[in-house]
Structure formats: structure tokens, C-alpha cells
Amino acid sequence: MAKQIHIRLDDTVYEALSEYTGVAGKSVQDCVSKALIQLLNKQKSEGKKEEALFTFIDLFAGIGGMRIAFDRAGGQCVYSNEWNKYSQQTYYANFSEQPDGDITQVDASNIPDHDILVAGFPCQPFSIAGVSKKNSLGRATGFEDKTQGTLFFDVCRILKSKRPKAFMLENVKNLCSHDKGRTFKVILESLDELDYQVFYKILDGQNFVPQHRERIVIVGFDRKRYGKDINFNFDITPVDPKPVIQDILQTNVDERYTLSDKLWTYLQNYAAKHKAAGNGFGYGLAPLNGISRTLSARYYKDGSEVLIPQADKNPRKLTPRECARLQGFPDTFKIVVSDTQAYKQFGNSVVVPLMENVAKLIVTEIDKMEQIQKDNSVEEVV
Known part of the structure; x- marks a missing residue:
């Protein structure tokens, strides 16, 4: 239930607020609420834990299932995004942080640097017609051509801009067969073009909760940072005994x-x-x-x-x-x-303990590759 407060504003502040709401096309309540939330988010971010093992961003965050998983793996969330207002309410109630809204309007350069990008992006078909036309003309096509107009495009542009060490994407099992397999083909091609080594597998949540829930999980590591000799296995460890x-x-x-x-x-x-x-x-x-x-x-x-x-x-x-x-x-x-x-x-949402298990596998792989890089650097100096 919403609470009411009454505030007094100087004439100049009120006039400026009225002018802003007219331009933005939003109510005074929405504008003031957003300003207060941004203030509280800033205060919370200034007191974030420094002992985190890694940083991550939470895109298409929903109510924060992925956030809980990566928090438990030792991470610190430095940015979240979710457009649904009811999901934002639940997210704020649990994390004292309201996610940004429309991801398509967010400048990637304004997103904080991070180690891992996490996203449960929606499944959308891509426009293959434009790509086919370019191919017939002998012109190169990339993710910007293939994925434009979809929310996966925003995942790609953020990966390109921020170059995190790794990412984890989650989607419905049917992503593999969506649009006769073309959607998944474009996704893999786009991630490969961005120079990430990609691994994927369909995982079932029943190893952790009493529910048959299959989801595809896509994990990628930055080849520009770690080279091409990257190996990753989805060696999840089911809980025992399995819950009913x-x-x-x-x-x-x-x-x-x-x-x-x-x-x-x-x-x-x-x-x-x-x-x-x-x-x-x-x-x-x-x-x-x-x-x-x-x-x-x-x-x-x-x-x-x-x-x-x-x-x-x-x-x-x-x-x-x-x-x-x-x-x-x-x-x-x-x-x-x-x-x-x-x-x-x-x-x-997602099966939280399953995603936590995968998150820990990703962190372990990053740590291993970072150590190899460190050892190689020492050998070069010697």
C-alpha cells in the first residue's frame, strides 16, 4: 500500500519541477519518487561491501533471482535494470535498490564497469530478411544488423562497450528451436563476433527444487582477455537428498x-x-x-x-x-x-540454487584463468 507525504518547495524549485514534468510527460509523484529512489540508491552504493570477489550487473532482473544467486557466489551487484513496475517494487523491497527502467534508453557507457554480465533476456525473433539482402550484395553483417530492434541487441551493445570478463544468459528451453533455430543461430554468431568463447547447456531445476524446469544457460568468456584456449563444463552439484x-x-x-x-x-x-x-x-x-x-x-x-x-x-x-x-x-x-x-x-523467475551453482562455476573458471595469466606474467619477467 502506498504511503503519502507532504513536502514544501520553494517557488523556484516548484516551477522547475513543473517545467520538468511537462517536458518529461510524467507526474510530479513519479518524478519525486524517482529522485528519492536515486538518492537512496546512491547512498546504498557508497556503502557497498569492498570484500566482494567480483562485480556483476543484473539485466532483465525480474525480482532478483539471479542477483541472489550471484550474491551468494561472492559478487557485488553494481547495476540492475528491469522495466516492469511491479517487479521493481519487489526488487526494491528486497535489495533496497530500484532497477533502471527501459534498457533501450540506457547509454552503455553510463553502466558501471563489471566482471560478469548477467541477463535473463526475452526471446524475440530477429529480422533475417535484411541480413539476407546484405549477404546477396556481398556486404558484411554483424550483430548490429542482425539483432537491431530486439532486447538481445542491448545485451550485445553492453558487452561490446564494457567488455566484462564473462557473461551468463538464461532463457527458456525453446530458445534453441525458436523461429526454426534461426534465433539461436544469430545469438551464437553475435556472441562469437564479439570475441567471446561461448558454452551452453539445457539444465533442469529439479536437481535443486521439486520442480521439472528446463532452461538454457549460455556462458561466455572474453577471448581478448583469456585467449582461445578456454574450457568450461556445467558440472553442477545437485543437492542430496533431492527435495520433494x-x-x-x-x-x-x-x-x-x-x-x-x-x-x-x-x-x-x-x-x-x-x-x-x-x-x-x-x-x-x-x-x-x-x-x-x-x-x-x-x-x-x-x-x-x-x-x-x-x-x-x-x-x-x-x-x-x-x-x-x-x-x-x-x-x-x-x-x-x-x-x-x-x-x-x-x-x-529462475531456480535460484541452480543459478547459484552455475555462478560459482563461472567464478572458479575466471579465477583459474586469471591465475594462469598472472603466472605467465611472472615467467615473462623472469
């Missing part, structure tokens, strides 16, 4: 999460209709001693993909806190938005 649905459930859950008779009848009829047609569509009752289906951003609609069976009554949806646990967020993570927004946020 029962582990993430709350007790004494409010009745409002139990499906109504009308909705439960609809879901059963819908599933029966598609089963008869030979389709696999339908609701999913999560086994208490097993794992669930993939949680999605549409969970707020009916919760059908992950339902919890209940004795002598209709099944229920997960609570927002249970969704957070299903993604590996700690119970200290604050949920400050409506259930609808919370379901969307956690459905769009």
Missing part, C-alpha cells in the same frame, strides 16, 4: 487457495476432452513425494499446472510463498505485491 513437493508446503493454508467446485469441474472436463482427442493438455496434481510440472507466469489464472491434492476436498493452488520456495527463494524474501502479480513474478 511436501518439503515446500505450508501448513494451515487459507481456504481461498482451494479450487471452487465450478473451476475444478471445468478443469476435469477440459482434461477429459483433450485426453479423448489424444492431446496431453490438462491439470497437474503434484505428487507430494515427487516433483511438479513447470511453474509458469500464467499460474495466476487457475493454477492448473501445479495443484496440491487435499483429503476429502478439491485440490488447491500453491500459495505465493510456496511458489517462492518452488523456485528456491529463501523464506526471508519479501512478497509485497498482490497474489496475481506474485504468481507472475515467480512464474517468470
Whole structure:
């Protein structure tokens, strides 16, 4: 819930503020709120930990799942960006920092230097037609031609401008087959053109949480810095024992999460209709001693993909806190938005402990290559 404050301004300040809001096309409230947040962000950044092992930026940050992962790996976040206002609210509540907005309007040179770029960028098709035309004319094309107009372009331009030691990108499993494979081909070509050695693998979150959740993770290291002899393996270490649905459930859950008779009848009829047609569509009752289906951003609609069976009554949806646990967020993570927004946020987020595992592998590889460089420098001096 928003709070109200009343402030007094000198006439000159008020006039300047009124003029600015007119030019910017924003309300006084939005402008003042943003100014206060920038002040608080600046104060927080001045007191950041100096003992961090590395620095990173958090692009398309969502609610900060990646940030938690890289924080736990010993990093310090020096910049974040997320356009969704509800996600910004959750991010601020948990990290006391509001991310920048529209990434397309951010000058890459204004982003702080960093060791690792982290981004869960949206999946968008690229315009292949323009590239094909240039090829037919014998003219070279690069990422600026291939990716222009997409949000991946902004990842590329920041990589080009800031040249971090490494990056980690995360996306849905279907990125590989999106637009008949052309999207992924352009992504790999663009990263290679930027002189990064790229590795990728589809990883399943069920090694860390009781949820089948496959995502593609793309990792790259700067060849200009480390050369071409770079090796990286996604040798993740699953938790043992593997968690099950029962582990993430709350007790004494409010009745409002139990499906109504009308909705439960609809879901059963819908599933029966598609089963008869030979389709696999339908609701999913999560086994208490097993794992669930993939949680999605549409969970707020009916919760059908992950339902919890209940004795002598209709099944229920997960609570927002249970969704957070299903993604590996700690119970200290604050949920400050409506259930609808919370379901969307956690459905769009990452499996935190899986990303933490990959983050630590990246940091270990960077440390190893930095040590090799240091040893080679010593040998040259000797």
C-alpha cells in the first residue's frame, strides 16, 4: 500500500519541477519518487561491501533471482535494470535498490564497469530478411544488423562497450528451436563476433527444487582477455537428498487457495476432452513425494499446472510463498505485491540454487584463468 507525504518547495524549485514534468510527460509523484529512489540508491552504493570477489550487473532482473544467486557466489551487484513496475517494487523491497527502467534508453557507457554480465533476456525473433539482402550484395553483417530492434541487441551493445570478463544468459528451453533455430543461430554468431568463447547447456531445476524446469544457460568468456584456449563444463552439484513437493508446503493454508467446485469441474472436463482427442493438455496434481510440472507466469489464472491434492476436498493452488520456495527463494524474501502479480513474478523467475551453482562455476573458471595469466606474467619477467 502506498504511503503519502507532504513536502514544501520553494517557488523556484516548484516551477522547475513543473517545467520538468511537462517536458518529461510524467507526474510530479513519479518524478519525486524517482529522485528519492536515486538518492537512496546512491547512498546504498557508497556503502557497498569492498570484500566482494567480483562485480556483476543484473539485466532483465525480474525480482532478483539471479542477483541472489550471484550474491551468494561472492559478487557485488553494481547495476540492475528491469522495466516492469511491479517487479521493481519487489526488487526494491528486497535489495533496497530500484532497477533502471527501459534498457533501450540506457547509454552503455553510463553502466558501471563489471566482471560478469548477467541477463535473463526475452526471446524475440530477429529480422533475417535484411541480413539476407546484405549477404546477396556481398556486404558484411554483424550483430548490429542482425539483432537491431530486439532486447538481445542491448545485451550485445553492453558487452561490446564494457567488455566484462564473462557473461551468463538464461532463457527458456525453446530458445534453441525458436523461429526454426534461426534465433539461436544469430545469438551464437553475435556472441562469437564479439570475441567471446561461448558454452551452453539445457539444465533442469529439479536437481535443486521439486520442480521439472528446463532452461538454457549460455556462458561466455572474453577471448581478448583469456585467449582461445578456454574450457568450461556445467558440472553442477545437485543437492542430496533431492527435495520433494511436501518439503515446500505450508501448513494451515487459507481456504481461498482451494479450487471452487465450478473451476475444478471445468478443469476435469477440459482434461477429459483433450485426453479423448489424444492431446496431453490438462491439470497437474503434484505428487507430494515427487516433483511438479513447470511453474509458469500464467499460474495466476487457475493454477492448473501445479495443484496440491487435499483429503476429502478439491485440490488447491500453491500459495505465493510456496511458489517462492518452488523456485528456491529463501523464506526471508519479501512478497509485497498482490497474489496475481506474485504468481507472475515467480512464474517468470529462475531456480535460484541452480543459478547459484552455475555462478560459482563461472567464478572458479575466471579465477583459474586469471591465475594462469598472472603466472605467465611472472615467467615473462623472469
